[in-house]
Amino acid sequence: MDDDELRQRVRHLLRRRQLPRQTQARTWGGPGLGKLCSVCGKKIDGRDQEYELQFVLRGDVVTHRFHARCHAMWELERSRP
Ligand SMILES: [Zn+2]
Numbered sequence: 001m002d003d004d005e006l007r008q009r010v011r012h013l014l015r016r017r018q019l020p021r022q023t024q025a026r027t028w029g030g031p032g033l034g035k036l037c038s039v040c041g042k043k044i045d046g047r048d049q050e051y052e053l054q055f056v057l058r059g060d061v062v063t064h065r066f067h068a069r070c071h072a073m074w075e076l077e078r079s080r081p
Pocket of ligand 1: 037038039040041042066067070
């Protein structure tokens with residue numbers, strides 16, 4: 001997935017509220033544990049850096065995991081009007 005495709009995917013997920021725009025309550029980083037990325041849907045394996053973000057959305061705790069690159073794109077796009 002190139003940067004443009006990744007950007008379109010993030011925007012799509014933000015519009016559909018499948019990704020939050022708000023700032024996370026907590027962040028963890030570390031080597032991937034094989035879980036799926038909330039942006040690209042692919043596994044985050046041990047060679048990749050994993051970002052695990054916890055949000056409190058309407059009183060519920062929601063966790064999203066991202067590749068480093070997918071996380072950076074989410075950070076960039078979530079604050080755009
Ligand atoms: Zn990803």
